[in-house]
Amino acid sequence: MSRTWVTPGGVHxxxxxxxxxTQPIGQLPIPEKLIIPLSQHIGAPATPCVEIGQQVxxxxxxxxxxxxxxxPMHAPSSGTISAIEHRPIAHxxxxxxxCIEITTDGADTWIEHEGISDYEHISPSKLIEMVGNAxxxxxxxAGFPSAVKLNPGxxxxxxxxxxNATECEPYITADDSAIRERAGEIIEGIKILSAxxxxxxxxxxxxxxxxxxxxxxxxxxxxxxxxxxxVFPTKYPSGGEKQLIYILTGKELPAGKLPADEGMICxxxxxxxxxxxxxxxxxxLISRVTTVTGDAVGTPRNYDTLIxxxxxxxxxxxxxxxxxxxxxxxxxxxxxxxxxxxxxxxxKTTNCILAPSYAEIPDDDPAQPCxxxxxxAEACPVSLLPQQLFWYAQAEEHDRLEAHNLFDCxxxxxxxxxxxxNIPLVQYYRAAKGDIxxxxxxxxxxxxxxxxxxFHKERIEQAEREKEAKxxxxxxxxxxAKADHLAATASGGAAxxxxxxxxPASAVPSSSAADIIAAAQARAAAxxxxxxxxxxxxxxxIASAEQRLKMAEEKLAEAINDDSGKQDKLSAAVENTRQKxxxxxxxxxxxxx
Amino acid sequence: xxxxxxxxxxxxxLVALVGLSIVFGALLGFAAEKxxxxxxxxxxxxxxxxxxxxxxxxxxxxxxxxxxxxxAGDVINKCPPGGQSTINAIANLLDVxxxxxxxxxxVESEVKTxxxxxxxxxxxxxxxxQACPVDAILGAAKLMHTVITDECTGCDLCVEPxxxxxxxxxxxxxxxxxxxxxxxxxxxxxxxxxxxGEVSPAVHNxxxx
Numbered sequence: 001m002s003r004t005w006v007t008p009g010g011v012h013x014x015x016x017x018x019x020x021x022t023q024p025i026g027q028l029p030i031p032e033k034l035i036i037p038l039s040q041h042i043g044a045p046a047t048p049c050v051e052i053g054q055q056v057x058x059x060x061x062x063x064x065x066x067x068x069x070x071x072p073m074h075a076p077s078s079g080t081i082s083a084i085e086h087r088p089i090a091h092x093x094x095x096x097x098x099c100i101e102i103t104t105d106g107a108d109t110w111i112e113h114e115g116i117s118d119y120e121h122i123s124p125s126k127l128i129e130m131v132g133n134a135x136x137x138x139x140x141x142a143g144f145p146s147a148v149k150l151n152p153g154x155x156x157x158x159x160x161x162x163x164n165a166t167e168c169e170p171y172i173t174a175d176d177s178a179i180r181e182r183a184g185e186i187i188e189g190i191k192i193l194s195a196x197x198x199x200x201x202x203x204x205x206x207x208x209x210x211x212x213x214x215x216x217x218x219x220x221x222x223x224x225x226x227x228x229x230x231v232f233p234t235k236y237p238s239g240g241e242k243q244l245i246y247i248l249t250g251k252e253l254p255a256g257k258l259p260a261d262e263g264m265i266c267x268x269x270x271x272x273x274x275x276x277x278x279x280x281x282x283x284x285l286i287s288r289v290t291t292v293t294g295d296a297v298g299t300p301r302n303y304d305t306l307i308x309x310x311x312x313x314x315x316x317x318x319x320x321x322x323x324x325x326x327x328x329x330x331x332x333x334x335x336x337x338x339x340x341x342x343x344x345x346x347x348k349t350t351n352c353i354l355a356p357s358y359a360e361i362p363d364d365d366p367a368q369p370c371x372x373x374x375x376x377a378e379a380c381p382v383s384l385l386p387q388q389l390f391w392y393a394q395a396e397e398h399d400r401l402e403a404h405n406l407f408d409c410x411x412x413x414x415x416x417x418x419x420x421x422n423i424p425l426v427q428y429y430r431a432a433k434g435d436i437x438x439x440x441x442x443x444x445x446x447x448x449x450x451x452x453x454x455f456h457k458e459r460i461e462q463a464e465r466e467k468e469a470k471x472x473x474x475x476x477x478x479x480x481a482k483a484d485h486l487a488a489t490a491s492g493g494a495a496x497x498x499x500x501x502x503x504p505a506s507a508v509p510s511s512s513a514a515d516i517i518a519a520a521q522a523r524a525a526a527x528x529x530x531x532x533x534x535x536x537x538x539x540x541x542i543a544s545a546e547q548r549l550k551m552a553e554e555k556l557a558e559a560i561n562d563d564s565g566k567q568d569k570l571s572a573a574v575e576n577t578r579q580k581x582x583x584x585x586x587x588x589x590x591x592x593x
Numbered sequence: 594x595x596x597x598x599x600x601x602x603x604x605x606x607l608v609a610l611v612g613l614s615i616v617f618g619a620l621l622g623f624a625a626e627k628x629x630x631x632x633x634x635x636x637x638x639x640x641x642x643x644x645x646x647x648x649x650x651x652x653x654x655x656x657x658x659x660x661x662x663x664x665a666g667d668v669i670n671k672c673p674p675g676g677q678s679t680i681n682a683i684a685n686l687l688d689v690x691x692x693x694x695x696x697x698x699x700v701e702s703e704v705k706t707x708x709x710x711x712x713x714x715x716x717x718x719x720x721x722x723q724a725c726p727v728d729a730i731l732g733a734a735k736l737m738h739t740v741i742t743d744e745c746t747g748c749d750l751c752v753e754p755x756x757x758x759x760x761x762x763x764x765x766x767x768x769x770x771x772x773x774x775x776x777x778x779x780x781x782x783x784x785x786x787x788x789x790g791e792v793s794p795a796v797h798n799x800x801x802x
Contacts (some may be wrong), residue, residue, distance in 0.1 A: 039769075093772040367777070394779065427777045434773025441771075446645035449746045452727040453647045453655060 002204075002230055005250040007243045009381040010235040011414045013170050013334065015210060020173045020293040020300040025181055027304055028317055030077050034102045034308035035345040036062065037089045041137035042144045043069035048100055054081045057111035059284050062100050071135045071145045076286040076306035079104035090311075090330050090347055094340030102308070115282035124152070124196045127279060131196075134278030135348075136285045140164060140239070140268030141335075143349040146275065149265065150196050156263050161200045162248055163190055165207040165214070165269040166239030169332030172352040174289040175269050177302040179207075179214035182273055187221040189276030194226075197265065203227045205269070206244050208234040236334065237381055237412040241266045255408050270351070290350055292318050295357035296325035305346050311353055312342040320355055329354040333361055334413040368421035376415035376425060382408050386415040386425050393428040398436050406432060474522070481518040538588045545581040552577055635687075636664045642682045644675040647726035648748030650699045655726065663687075670694050674748070676701035706762040707745040708752070712737050714759035721751035721760060 039045035046063035056062060056075040063073040082103040086096035119127060132147030167175040179186060194203055207215055209231050218229050232247050242253045245264060253259060259266050277283045286307055293300035298319025311328060329336040332352055376386035384405060392400040406429060415425045556570040598605045640660035651671035653659040663669055669683045670692045677694060684691035694701055717735040729745045732738030752760045
């Protein structure tokens with residue numbers, strides 16, 4: 001037996017796991033409607049690729065992955081697409097999200113699918129592709145796309161594969177019962193993972209000692225396989241990724257680092273089963289084991305549930321007593337959340353539907369003021385200071401919260417569980433995290449807006465400056481011309497060839513007339529100063545001169561034919577035009593130089 | 594000399610102390626010059642806290658001019674888009690008491706809004722384009738205009754110049770992606786009978802008030 005380490009803190013809530021383990025994994029009749037949310041995972045929501053009214057077969061892709069960090073969705077049963085719209089989903093907010101609804105036909109006809117048996121001879125990238133195409137995301141809780149997790153784009157090779165069979169939260173027995181009944185397939189899945197990861201030296205299944213049957217079921221399958229089943233004492237929360245890694249390896253994962261950065265990969269045991277189904281059987285992830293438990297249901301047990309099954313369907317087939325308990329919780333009593341309605345569907349991460357009676361899980365007592373007893377700090381598995389975080393969260397002191405490592409909180413609820421004042425601590429942390437994330441987003445947005453505003457201002461100022469510069473240039477040219485003109489009139493007496501001054505009425509050059517002339521000259525000068533304009537003008541001149549020349553030559557030819565005596569005149573005109581053309585051409589050549 | 598000092602303990606102490614103070618004084622002086630930290634200018638810091646809507650409701654042409662004015666001693670409660678949280682943050686930064694928002698400059702709106710152009714009514718006058726401080730409106734003369742929603746700060750400066758009144762300020766709908774948990778009621782604000790809605794929160798709040 002390999003050594004295990006002990007995480008700090010933790011609590012021992014009543015396990016309440018035996019209720020749902022009295023019966024084997026059950027099958028439910030196919031529900032009339034299946035509702036498949038497009039976002040059941042971390043990353044971009046899938047994009048629908050079916051139309052309303054379209055017939056789909058079981059296992060057919062109904063939504064494609066959008067980008068890299070995303071997964072496709074498959075029809076969990078055959079039927080007709082009856083809606084693609086916003087529906088309530090399993091989210092604490094009770095808000096709507098895009099979903100695809102399938103009206104099942106009951107036939108449950110599979111689409112053609114084919115797996116491969118000799119995965120050892122298939123390249124890891126091909127296997128990862130198969131995992132991705134099967135729409136597999138982590139089934140433990142967060143729902144991170146497995147293909148992305150397994151993708152080898154990392155700095156160091158993976159030497160440790162950790163399979164998480166901890167299932168530390170009370171009431172939930174989905175993994176436990178799956179191991180009892182499907183140990184062989186699960187181990188097969190782990191072997192496929194091992195092949196994908198180029199056979200890590202260390203493959204461990206971490207499991208708490210409260211699941212002796214599951215441990216016994218795994219034992220015959222792991223013999224001589226290089227996989228070790230590591231059993232450690234039950235404590236909540238041992239199943240958190242970082243907690244489990246510490247328990248099994250003694251390595252503390254630094255904040256903000258992924259297990260892959262340390263050469264480790266941690267994967268849920270339910271996911272390994274899904275990977276086996278995807279590779280060996282060619283079946284996408286369309287069902288999962290879900291625990292239905294609590295005193296308000298008739299027979300607590302596990303079901304192999306189709307993804308998209310409404311929670312109401314599960315409850316109705318299990319004699320749900322609405323009077324005994326009003327609430328339906330998705331997840332366990334520690335980290336789960338109360339569902340806004342029972343019409344929400346089961347998704348790929350739903351491991352438990354808990355319908356407790358009021359006697360079983362009473363409503364929280366009203367919170368009392370914090371008495372600074374410090375029990376929360378003792379219970380915290382991440383060694384944070386929950387009471388300190390609580391004060392800062394109340395005061396909305398975001399800097400202090402971050403300095404006290406709020407973002408390392410795994411929201412396990414151990415602090416709230418032990419709090420003698422019944423303070424819903426985790427809710428404060430969730431709210432504070434949300435506020436901080438929002439503030440960060442707003443900061444990014446406002447920085448962006450500032451940048452755009454400054455660019456806008458800069459652009460306006462630039463335009464203004466250019467205009468001003470043009471104006472100044474014009475003014476200067478005018479003054480220059482005026483000065484030249486005045487100088488010329490002063491030294492040379494009469495203005496050279498100025499028609500305005502030639503009129504006898506204004507023998508003395510009036511200043512206004514001089515102004516006009518100067519302005520005109522300046523304009524001409526400005527025009528000439530611009531080589532682009534000049535070239536265009538010359539080109540125009542050349543073009544028209546060429547045309548004139550052509551016409552003149554034609555006329556000349558006519559005149560020669562007619563012998564009308566205009567020949568001399570016309571040939572002189574042709575010569576003249578030709579000369580002008582030559583002149584313009586040479587000017588253009590000069591300009592080009 | 595040494596003998597004189599050795600014989601005179603008071604003089605020896607004086608010399609030692611003066612010597613030490615000169616040495617440390619020089620050391621501190623050198624360190625103050627060498628490791629001088631140029632503090633972030635206060636205008637930058639205030640500008641960081643302002644919401645950057647560039648709406649001009651404060652009476653200045655943009656957020657930075659207002660930040661400059663605050664740094665020069667202006668009051669800090671002229672920014673309705675930032676609201677009380679911005680006032681508090683600036684008060685915290687400047688170490689002054691936080692006043693209430695000056696209603697003369699507008700009221701803090703509960704929901705974030707973005708401009709929306711009813712495109713079939715737009716006549717393409719480009720007036721809104723010129724008014725937009727962040728270049729978030731796209732269009733050309735005599736052609737339809739539209740707002741780039743992601744870039745719009747909701748300053749509503751484009752609404753007023755529109756000659757056909759085809760710009761609306763629409764509230765931004767909350768999505769699952771930006772939903773967040775709310776802070777629970779403070780301890781002591783709820784009593785046992787409140788738990789299952791036996792007493793409606795509204796009634797209780799009235800009592801509390």
